[in-house]
Amino acid sequence: MKDLHDLSRYPLRLEGPDRPMVSFRNVTKRYGDLVVLDGLNLDVAEGEMVSIIGPSGSGKTTVLRMLMLERIQGGVIYVDGAPLSHMERGGKLVPANSRHLRAGREQIGMCFQHFNLFPHMTALGNCMEGPVQVLGLSKQAARERAEDLLEMVGMIDKRDEHPARLSGGQQQRVAIARALAMRPKVLLLDEVTSALDPEVIGEVTEVIRKLVQKYRLTIMMVTHQMGFAADISDRVCFFYDGRIEEEGAPADLFSNPQKERTQQFLSAVKSAD
Amino acid sequence: MFDWKWDFAFEILPRLLGATLNTLMAAGAGYAIALVLGLVLALAQRTPVRLLTAVVREGVEFIRSTPLVLQIFFVFYVGPQFGLRLSPWTAGMIAIGLHYAAYLSEVYRGGIEAVPKGQWEACTALSLSTRDTYTRIIIPQALPPALAGMGNYLVGIFKDTPMLSVIGVAELMHTANAIGSEHYRFLEPITMVGVIFLMISLPAAALVRLFETWVRRKLGMIR
Numbered sequence: 001m002k003d004l005h006d007l008s009r010y011p012l013r014l015e016g017p018d019r020p021m022v023s024f025r026n027v028t029k030r031y032g033d034l035v036v037l038d039g040l041n042l043d044v045a046e047g048e049m050v051s052i053i054g055p056s057g058s059g060k061t062t063v064l065r066m067l068m069l070e071r072i073q074g075g076v077i078y079v080d081g082a083p084l085s086h087m088e089r090g091g092k093l094v095p096a097n098s099r100h101l102r103a104g105r106e107q108i109g110m111c112f113q114h115f116n117l118f119p120h121m122t123a124l125g126n127c128m129e130g131p132v133q134v135l136g137l138s139k140q141a142a143r144e145r146a147e148d149l150l151e152m153v154g155m156i157d158k159r160d161e162h163p164a165r166l167s168g169g170q171q172q173r174v175a176i177a178r179a180l181a182m183r184p185k186v187l188l189l190d191e192v193t194s195a196l197d198p199e200v201i202g203e204v205t206e207v208i209r210k211l212v213q214k215y216r217l218t219i220m221m222v223t224h225q226m227g228f229a230a231d232i233s234d235r236v237c238f239f240y241d242g243r244i245e246e247e248g249a250p251a252d253l254f255s256n257p258q259k260e261r262t263q264q265f266l267s268a269v270k271s272a273d
Numbered sequence: 274m275f276d277w278k279w280d281f282a283f284e285i286l287p288r289l290l291g292a293t294l295n296t297l298m299a300a301g302a303g304y305a306i307a308l309v310l311g312l313v314l315a316l317a318q319r320t321p322v323r324l325l326t327a328v329v330r331e332g333v334e335f336i337r338s339t340p341l342v343l344q345i346f347f348v349f350y351v352g353p354q355f356g357l358r359l360s361p362w363t364a365g366m367i368a369i370g371l372h373y374a375a376y377l378s379e380v381y382r383g384g385i386e387a388v389p390k391g392q393w394e395a396c397t398a399l400s401l402s403t404r405d406t407y408t409r410i411i412i413p414q415a416l417p418p419a420l421a422g423m424g425n426y427l428v429g430i431f432k433d434t435p436m437l438s439v440i441g442v443a444e445l446m447h448t449a450n451a452i453g454s455e456h457y458r459f460l461e462p463i464t465m466v467g468v469i470f471l472m473i474s475l476p477a478a479a480l481v482r483l484f485e486t487w488v489r490r491k492l493g494m495i496r
Contacts, residue, residue, distance in 0.1 A: 068398055102400050110398040116391035120413045120492040130399035133409065182399060 007076070007086065007093040014081040021046040021080055021218045022067070022186055028074030029062055036062045038242045039075070044186075047216040051229035051250075054239030055265060060222050063239070064188040067220075068110045071095075079107055080185055106134065109179030113191040115171040117163040123150060123174045124159040127181045135182065142181070149177035153207050169200030173207055180211075187211070189221040193228075201225070208232065226269055230254045238262045275460075282461045285452050289462065292448035293469055299365065299444055300431040306370025307430065308423075311377030316407070318382065336375035342436045344368045349440040365437040373430050377423065384419030385411060417489045424481030428474050445469065 127146035435446035
């Protein structure tokens with residue numbers, strides 16, 4: 001096992017036209033003694049829509065959080081060919097410093113279960129903040145970009161409202177526009193419909209469907225909505241106990257699961273519906 | 274026994290009003306120092322540098338656990354032994370500013386900690402710099418819950434300015450005391466000082482509450 005932690009085993013970059021947009025290589029994540037993910041290997045192709053399902057505590061949300069919010073304890077994560085969790089120093093990979101992480105994460109957007117919009121800014125202000133402060137766009141350019149995206153998610157009429165005056169579904173649509181305003185190569189959706197009332201889930205899934213079908217954005221989505229995942233994903237990964245227990249095209253995985261754990265999980269979810 | 278003399282009261286009024294100006298200046302300058310320094314102390318306790326955090330934490334505890342009047346004495350009378358020769362005004366401003374900075378840093382800290390974790394995560398997800406995260410997202414949200422505490426300490430610092438009289442700053446209390454000694458009459462000057470304090474403190478507290486509501490509305494926190 002020791003050689004897995006030898007960083008010289010990992011390439012400095014992933015090259016070639018077929019290289020994955022996101023690549024997890026032997027990634028381990030621990031909180032203290034608790035191993036949440038153990039030697040995760042997962043590649044996501046450019047333009048691919050991958051859904052991550054599984055019981056709570058299976059590590060599925062951690063997969064997204066490692067890309068955006070947390071450091072890893074083993075392995076290497078690559079985004080668009082370049083290492084994210086690590087950086088090159090003198091021909092070798094070393095753990096990334098915070099500047100490298102921030103730069104790498106500029107290519108990634110993330111939406112959260114509880115939206116996390118900035119409450120003191122309007123919908124428009126939320127969508128302009130990143131482009132102006134981080135990308136250095138002029139206010140005018142950022143406004144145009146934000147308005148285009150708010151139009152796309154159907155929130156242009158509410159551009160001047162603060163989040164407190166928007167419904168959950170509306171807030172989540174603004175949050176998606178805010179993430180897209182950074183022009184990310186990868187979008188992470190962390191249970192974006194879990195906190196919504198049933199009647200507004202549709203308005204958010206419609207937006208996501210548009211992103212997949214019209215814009216071919218690379219998306220990793222953690223979800224509890226099996227029907228939606230089956231409908232929209234190129235691939236579904238079932239997580240159990242910090243590992244990918246089973247993965248495949250939604251038609252195969254949902255209608256003909258091979259592993260016992262997958263069968264148990266899917267039938268439990270089905271009977272709950 | 275209770276012989277209030279109106280003519281004496283009117284005679285000393287201009288002197289007391291002049292001293293009121295000094296009191297207001299002392300409170301204003303001290304509060305300005307405390308507002309800025311308090312924020313520095315609060316942010317210093319959030320840096321990843323453990324040693325700095327610990328030193329500031331202990332320093333704040335030390336200041337909050339010792340009397341203000343002692344700190345005023347210390348800066349003014351002990352300072353010169355370390356080559357720090359300050360006028361009563363400067364020494365007083367430093368002491369009272371530092372004292373209230375310690376209290377305000379706790380108010381800021383509470384406000385910052387009240388901002389939900391999801392806001393920090395949203396900042397990370399947008400790749401905002403640490404500086405932008407604080408100045409544009411966290412502090413504007415930490416402010417409204419902190420305003421009530423900040424207002425309390427504004428009135429507090431104003432009421433604590435008489436302590437500056439111990440090192441001879443010519444504020445209200447010092448002036449009233451001087452008038453009393455000159456005329457052998459304390460009833461009028463001391464009573465008038467009380468009334469003046471009341472007439473400033475009460476409206477100030479109300480104004481602070483109005484300001485709080487205004488800020489919340491301005492930030493879109495309430496409709």
